[in-house]
Amino acid sequence: MDHQMSGHDHAQMQEPSIEEMEIRGWKKKMIWAWIFTIPIAILMLGERLLGFELFPEKVMPIIILALAFPVIFITGWQTIRGGLRGLFTFYFNMDSLIALGTLIAYFSGLLHIFFKNGDYSGVSAMIMAIFVTGKYIETKARGQATQEIKKLLELGAKKARLLQGKIEVEVDISELKIGDIMIIKPGEKIPTDGIVVRGESAVDESMISGESLPVEKGKGSAVIGATLNQDGILYVKATKIGSDTFLAHIINLVEEAQGTKIPIQKLADKVTSIFVPTILIIATLTFIAWLYLTGDINRSLGVGISVLVIACPCALGLAVPIALMVGSGMGAKRGILIRKGEAIQTMKEVRIFVFDKTGTITKGKPEVTNIHSKVKENYLLDIAASLETLSEHPIAHAIVSRANLKKYRKVTNFNIVRGKGVMGKIGSKDIVIGNRSLMTDKNIKYDDLDQKIRGFESEGKTIMIIAENKKALGIIAVADAIKEDSAQAINILNQLGYKIFMLTGDNELTARAIAFQVGIKNVIANVLPEDKAKKVEELQKYGMVAFVGDGINDAPALKQANVGIAMGSGTDIAIEAGDIVLVKGSLRGAIAALNLSKATFKKIKQNLFWAFGYNVIMIPLAMAGILNPVFAEVAMALSSISVITNANLLRRIRV
Amino acid sequence: MKKFKVLIQGMHCASCASNIERSVGKVSGVKSCSVSLMTRKSLIECDDNVKEEEIKKAVARAGYQVVSIEK
Numbered sequence: 001m002d003h004q005m006s007g008h009d010h011a012q013m014q015e016p017s018i019e020e021m022e023i024r025g026w027k028k029k030m031i032w033a034w035i036f037t038i039p040i041a042i043l044m045l046g047e048r049l050l051g052f053e054l055f056p057e058k059v060m061p062i063i064i065l066a067l068a069f070p071v072i073f074i075t076g077w078q079t080i081r082g083g084l085r086g087l088f089t090f091y092f093n094m095d096s097l098i099a100l101g102t103l104i105a106y107f108s109g110l111l112h113i114f115f116k117n118g119d120y121s122g123v124s125a126m127i128m129a130i131f132v133t134g135k136y137i138e139t140k141a142r143g144q145a146t147q148e149i150k151k152l153l154e155l156g157a158k159k160a161r162l163l164q165g166k167i168e169v170e171v172d173i174s175e176l177k178i179g180d181i182m183i184i185k186p187g188e189k190i191p192t193d194g195i196v197v198r199g200e201s202a203v204d205e206s207m208i209s210g211e212s213l214p215v216e217k218g219k220g221s222a223v224i225g226a227t228l229n230q231d232g233i234l235y236v237k238a239t240k241i242g243s244d245t246f247l248a249h250i251i252n253l254v255e256e257a258q259g260t261k262i263p264i265q266k267l268a269d270k271v272t273s274i275f276v277p278t279i280l281i282i283a284t285l286t287f288i289a290w291l292y293l294t295g296d297i298n299r300s301l302g303v304g305i306s307v308l309v310i311a312c313p314c315a316l317g318l319a320v321p322i323a324l325m326v327g328s329g330m331g332a333k334r335g336i337l338i339r340k341g342e343a344i345q346t347m348k349e350v351r352i353f354v355f356d357k358t359g360t361i362t363k364g365k366p367e368v369t370n371i372h373s374k375v376k377e378n379y380l381l382d383i384a385a386s387l388e389t390l391s392e393h394p395i396a397h398a399i400v401s402r403a404n405l406k407k408y409r410k411v412t413n414f415n416i417v418r419g420k421g422v423m424g425k426i427g428s429k430d431i432v433i434g435n436r437s438l439m440t441d442k443n444i445k446y447d448d449l450d451q452k453i454r455g456f457e458s459e460g461k462t463i464m465i466i467a468e469n470k471k472a473l474g475i476i477a478v479a480d481a482i483k484e485d486s487a488q489a490i491n492i493l494n495q496l497g498y499k500i501f502m503l504t505g506d507n508e509l510t511a512r513a514i515a516f517q518v519g520i521k522n523v524i525a526n527v528l529p530e531d532k533a534k535k536v537e538e539l540q541k542y543g544m545v546a547f548v549g550d551g552i553n554d555a556p557a558l559k560q561a562n563v564g565i566a567m568g569s570g571t572d573i574a575i576e577a578g579d580i581v582l583v584k585g586s587l588r589g590a591i592a593a594l595n596l597s598k599a600t601f602k603k604i605k606q607n608l609f610w611a612f613g614y615n616v617i618m619i620p621l622a623m624a625g626i627l628n629p630v631f632a633e634v635a636m637a638l639s640s641i642s643v644i645t646n647a648n649l650l651r652r653i654r655v
Numbered sequence: 656m657k658k659f660k661v662l663i664q665g666m667h668c669a670s671c672a673s674n675i676e677r678s679v680g681k682v683s684g685v686k687s688c689s690v691s692l693m694t695r696k697s698l699i700e701c702d703d704n705v706k707e708e709e710i711k712k713a714v715a716r717a718g719y720q721v722v723s724i725e726k
Contacts, residue, residue: 018664018695018722082665082718091678091717094668135667146693255660256698258691273673317669317692325693 019143026136029075033129036071040064040122061119065109068125072102076128092276094313100280101308102128105629108301118298120305120629127309127633134637138314141644145322148329149254155207155226156247160191163235176241184234192225193240201232208247209584210335253339253581254332258325262341265320268608272313279311279619286623302629306622310632314640315614319607322647327600330651335583336593343563343579344604347597350563351543353493353590354536357504357511359550360567361490361518361587362480366394368402369461369481372452373474380474383409383431384466387424390414395462396422398478417441421464432467439465439472446472460506460513480514487518489587494519499543503527503535503557532557548590552577565590595655603650607643614639656686659699659710659726665719666692678717682709 016024043055043064055063072080076098083099086092102124109121162169163181173191176182181197184190190203202214205227214230217223223236226247242248261269287304291297328338338344358364373380385403388396390411411431414424420441421434432442436453439446444467446453453475456463461479465472493500501522504511511525524535532549533556539545540562547554547561550568555577558564566578567585580597582589618635621627627635666672672690675697679688684702691697699710711721 018662022667085718086674089716089718091674093670093674093718139667142693149694255694255696258694258696261689269673272669273677276670313670314668317672321691321693 019139019146023136023139023143026132026139029132030129030136033071033075033125033132036067037125037129040067040125044122061109061112061121064119064122064125065106065113068106068109068121071125071128072106075132076102079128079131086276092280094276096276097279097308097311098127098131100283101305101629104301104308105305118301120301123302123305123629126630127305130630130633130637131309134641137637137641138644141641141648142318142322144648145325145644146329148333149258149325152247152251152254152332156245157189157191157226160238161185161188174242176238178238178241180238182236182238184229184236186229186231186233188229190223190225190227190229190234190236192238193245194223194225194236194238196221196223196234197237198235199233201234202230203234204228204230207333208250208335210333210589211584250332250337250583253337254328257328257337257339257341258321260341262320262324262345262604264345264604264608268316268320268611271612272317275311275313275316279308282311282619282623283307290625299625303623303625305629306625306627306632307619309629310618310622310627310636311615312636312639315611315643316608318640318643319611320604322644323600323603323607323650326647326650327596327603330655331580331593331596334589334592334596334655336589336596337581337583338579338593338597339581340579344597344601346544346562346579347546347594348601349544350498350546350594352499352501352539352545354501354503354539354545354547354557354561355490355520355587356532356547356549356554356557357502357506357514358480359553359585360548361486361502361520362482362514364480364550366398366462366478367481368398368476369479370456370477371474372449372477375473377474380466380476381405383426383429383468384433384464384476386411386426387414387422387431387433390424391416391422395464395478399464399476429468430470432470433464435462435464439467442467442470444470444472448472449475458509458513460510482514482517483586485586485588489591490518490520492591501539503532503549505529529553530556533560536560546590546594548587550585565593592655595653599650599653599655603647607646610646611639611643656700657703657705657726659697659701659707659724661697661699661710661714661724662722663690663695663697663714663719664722666690666695668692671717671719674717675714675719679710679713682713685710 079095080099083095086096105120105124108117109119111117112119158173159170160173160176161183162171163183168183176192182191196217196219200218203217203223204214205224206212208224208227225245283304286307287300290300290303324341331338355361371377381403385400385405386409388399389408409426411424411426416422417438420438423432446465449472453463456477461477464476466474490500500520501524502515502520503524505527506525508525511523515523527535532554536545536547536557537560544562546563546565547557548565549557558566558578564578566581568581568583580593622632669692672692675690676688679685679699684705686700688697688699707724714721
C-alpha cells in the first residue's frame with residue numbers, strides 16, 4: 001500500500017455481465033439475420049404480390065436457399081445445435097421446436113429443386129429472424145425487470161479512505177480490515193458497516209431502508225455501508241466487512257428469494273416440463289391428419305411448421321418469476337425484503353394481523369413522557385440526570401437523554417438499589433430516585449403525589465419519584481413510546497377489515513393502555529416469549545395469520561404464522577426470521593408489504609392467464625391452418641414480450 | 656447438508672430452467688435444485704459428499720454451462 005492518493009472516482013474496469021453479453025449476442029444475430037432476410041422478403045413479396053419475377057423460376061429457389069443458409073446455420077446455429085441436442089438427449093427446450101420448424105422449412109426448399117413440393121426455405125429464414133429479434137427484445141426487457149436488484153448489487157462502495165497514523169490512504173474495499181478507521185467526507189459513500197468514533201453528520205440511508213429523511217449520526221452511532229454521508233466528516237471504525245455486511249446480507253436474501261418457487265407456479269412448471277414433447281406430438285399428428293384429409297403435402301407441411309413455431313413455453317415459464325422479480329425489486333428499494341416468494345401468495349389470504357408490542361408497535365426503549373414537579377422542572381431533571389447518568393438502566397438512559405445536560409453535577413456516595421432506583425449525594429443534599437418501594441424503604445412520604453402517580457400508572461407508564469433530603473420533589477413518568485406511525489398503520493388495517501391482535505408479555509393494564517392509543521381492541525397480555533407461537537397457532541383456527549414482530553425474540557411466532565413479517569431497525573435485523581423483512585422498523589412498512597404482495601400477485605395471475613390463454617387459443621388456430629407460419633412466429637415472439645412488459649408495468653402502482 | 660449457488664450460462668427459456676432442475680436433481684445426494692431464469696442462478700441443496708464436478712457435469716448434460724460455483 002503506498003501513500004499516494006489516487007483519484008476517488010477512479011474508473012473501474014468491469015467485465016460485461018453475462019446478461020450484457022447475451023443482449024449483445026442476440027443483437028448481433030438479429031442484425032445479421034435481417035441483412036439476409038430482408039432481400040428474401042423482397043424477392044418473395046415481389047413474386048407474390050406484384051406478380052413479376054426478378055429471376056427465372058429455376059434460379060429463384062436457389063438464390064433464396066443461399067440467402068437463408070446463413071440465417072439458419074450461422075445466426076441460428078446455437079439455437080439449431082441446442083435444439084437438436086435437446087431432441088437426442090430428451091432435454092427438450094424451446095430451441096427444439098424452432099430448430100425443427102426452421103430445418104424442416106429449409107429442407108423443403110432443397111427438395112423443391114428436385115421435386116415439385118412446396119418451398120418454405122424463405123419462410124424458414126423469416127422465422128429464424130423473428131425468433132432472434134424476439135429473443136433480443138425479451139432479454140433486454142428481462143434486464144429491465146431486474147434493474148432494482150442490479151442497483152442494489154452496485155450499491156457497495158469500491159474504495160475506502162483510511163486513517164493510518166496521521167495520513168489518509170485510499171485502499172480498495174477488499175483490502176479493508178475490521179478495526180480500520182475510515183474517513184468519510186461529505187457526499188461520500190460509507191464504505192462498510194461500522195461505528196462512528198468521531199464527527200457528526202446526517203446520513204442518507206434511503207437506499208437501504210427506504211427512509212427518505214437523513215438520519216443524524218454522532219459518536220457511537222452505527223452506520224451502514226453503502227449509505228451516503230451528507231454534510232459532515234465522519235470517522236468510522238469498520239466492524240463488518242465483505243460478506244458479513246448488512247448490504248451483503250440483503251443482497252443474498254433477495255437473490256435467494258428469487259430462487260424460491262411460489263405455489264401458483266407449480267402448475268405452470270408442470271406444463272412447461274411436458275410442453276415441448278407434447279407440441280412435437282401434436283405437430284406430427286396435425287401434419288398426418290392434414291395429409292390424410294387433404295392429400296396436399298404443401299399445406300400439411302405449412303400447418304405442421306406453424307404448430308411447431310407458435311407453441312411457446314416461454315411466456316408460461318416467465319409469467320411468475322418475472323412478476324416476482326419486479327415486485328421484490330420494488331420492495332427492496334423501499335426496505336421491504338421478500339424472503340419467501342410464497343408470502344406473496346399467502347398474504348392475500350390473511351385475515352388476522354397479530355402485532356407484537358415492544359419494539360413493533362412501540363419503539364422498544366423507554367422515553368420520558370411526563371414530568372410532574374413541585375420545584376422548577378429544570379432543577380428536577382438536572383439532579384435526576386446527574387445521578388442517572390451513572391446508571392446503565394434503560395430508564396436511566398431515558399431520563400439522561402431527556403435532560404440532555406451539557407454538564408452533570410458532581411455526585412458522591414452513588415448507590416444502585418437493584419430493581420428500585422438510585423441514591424447519592426449532590427453537595428450536601430441526599431438524593432433518592434426510585435419507585436414507591438424505595439421511598440417506603442427510605443421513609444420518604446409522597447402522599448401528595450399519589451394521585452398523579454396512579455394516573456400515570458393507569459396509562460401504563462413507569463414512574464420514578466425524586467426526593468431531596470427525604471422530601472419528594474416530583475415524579476418522572478417513563479414509558480415505551482409508541483412509534484409515530486403505528487396508529488396510522490393500524491387504522492388502515494382496521495379500515496380494510498382485518499382482525500387485529502396485540503400480543504405482549506406485559507401486564508394487562510400497560511398492554512391495554514398502549515392498545516387503546518393505537519386503536520387495537522384485542523389484547524393478549526401476559527404471554528411468555530416462548531408461548532407467543534402457541535397463541536398464533538390458536539388464532540390460526542380463525543383464519544390465516546400474519547405476525548409482525550422483531551426477528552430476535554419472536555422468531556418462533558414469525559415461523560408459526562402464515563406470513564411472518566420481521567421488523568428491523570438500523571443494523572439489527574434478524575434476517576433469518578420472517579417471510580418478509582422490513583429494514584426500517586415502521587408499521588407503515590407492513591402496509592406497504594401488504595399492498596406490494598397483493599399487487600404482485602395480481603400481476604402473476606394476469607401473466608399466467610395471458611400465457612395459458614395464448615397457447616390455448618393459438619395452438620388450435622395453427623392446427624386449423626388459419627395461421628401462416630411467419631405470423632405464427634410473430635405471435636410467439638409477442639407472447640413472451642407481452643408477459644415481461646406487463647410485469648414491468650407493476651412499477652406504476654404505489655405501495 | 657450444504658448449499659451451492661451456481662451461475663449458469665446459456666439459459667433462455669423456461670424449459671431450460673426445468674431441464675437443469677431435472678438433470679441436477681438426478682445427481683445422487685442432491686436434495687433440491689431450483690433454477691431462476693431471471694438471475695441465471697441455481698440454488699442447490701445437497702449432501703456434503705456431492706462434488707462441484709458432478710453438478711457441472713449435470714448442468715452440461717442438459718446443455719448449459721456453469722460459469723461459477725459459490726458455496
